[in-house]
Amino acid sequence: MKLKSEFLKEINSRGFIYQSSDIESLDSLISKKKITAYIGFDITSDSLHIGSLVQLMLLNWLDTYGHKSIALVGGGTTLVGDPSGKDSTRKIISLDQINKNIKKIEKTFNQFINLNKRGSIINNYNWLSELNYIEFLRDVGSKLTLNKMLTYESVKNRLDREQALTFLEFNYMLLQAYDFYYLRKNFDCVLQMGGSDQWGNIINGIDLIKKILNKKAYAITSPLITNTDGSKMGKTAKGAVWLDKEKLSNFDFYQFWRNVSDEKVESFLKLFTKINLDEIKKLSQLKGKETNEAKKILAYEVTKICRGIESAKEAEDMANNLFTIKKTDKRLPSYEINSSFIKNSKFTILDALEKLNLSKSRSDTKRLIKSHGIRINEEIYSSTDLSLNFYANKSEIKISVGKKNIGILKIKK
16 A cells, blocks of 8 residues: 555554555545544543553544544443443443543543644534434434444444344444534544444444535544453453553553563554654564563653653653662552551451452462462462461561562551
8 A cells, every 4th residue: 555645654554554445535635635533432431541542642643743633532422332342231321420531531632632732622422412313313314224234343243142232332333423424514524543343333424424415534443452362452460551640550551561472562662652663673673581672662652652751750760670670669559557467367468469459359369379479578478378477577578479560568566
């Protein structure tokens, strides 16, 4: 694919384009003028996680090349629930909670697009809440066929598994198509981008725009980024990798990227950093232990983009203290307990890992002990009675789960 526009050349060379509609025409348009494009975001939580990071980086590249970017928050569609790529019906949350979530997520968008210049956050509740359902069915429902909707992978997968797909969720496809139509009509938005599981929804919007407005619109989807087990990226054994530092520490966020598998480093550098492609090529040629240097750069750059340079420096400094010069860092997660509770066995290793958020559950902690996955002050913890009595007279101990999850237990006399 030979592209002329700087924006499309950039995102294509970095691996963002999986599917596209009439990309030659879009390329010609972008080569001549600045465009407006949008990506939609569900607002089911008060923070986005790294599963949204591909889309946020696309908005960032739009902004970089001088185009107008719209982050469309689904205040209206989140009330319905998107069935795309889901195995079951989503839990419905209240409008009040959705609005609280939007307010918290705004600061994340500000890390990626300049909201004072070309970027904007728009809530689809503003127009979806005013729709007359009878008119909507007549004007929109009559333009989109169930025959076509049933061919989309997101729907077929649910039906093939004989899992419930409610009429409420089916309406989501109509609503997202209407969003694109509304933004095309009122904001001259010509391009919608999203994950590959959104392809059917986006194409519906393009069809609707053509049938009602008799205008062109375009689609680009990106590949879904998965973990090594094939699940969508965004969660770990400890939970979601949140973009908001209030929900996940800078250190833990940095360490997630520092510990990605070797085969993911090159693609992640392309997708999640702004590093020059020539430099990425050099970094991707590192082998063996040298790959760790590329991972450190990846972790620093992603943390800088998502949370700011000060957060990246803090996380890098903590990692250097812990793993390079072997120095306990006071900024690690900590918990204070009186030594008498330890001596009386009222506070065990199970309690310690729970309070330090180093384990999913007590049964998981027991499994970790059996597999020698827990260390205290660099020594393997193997006590069968789960006590911490041996450490009761120390002022603090470092507890490690694996190589990357570390906390400090402070012991008061």
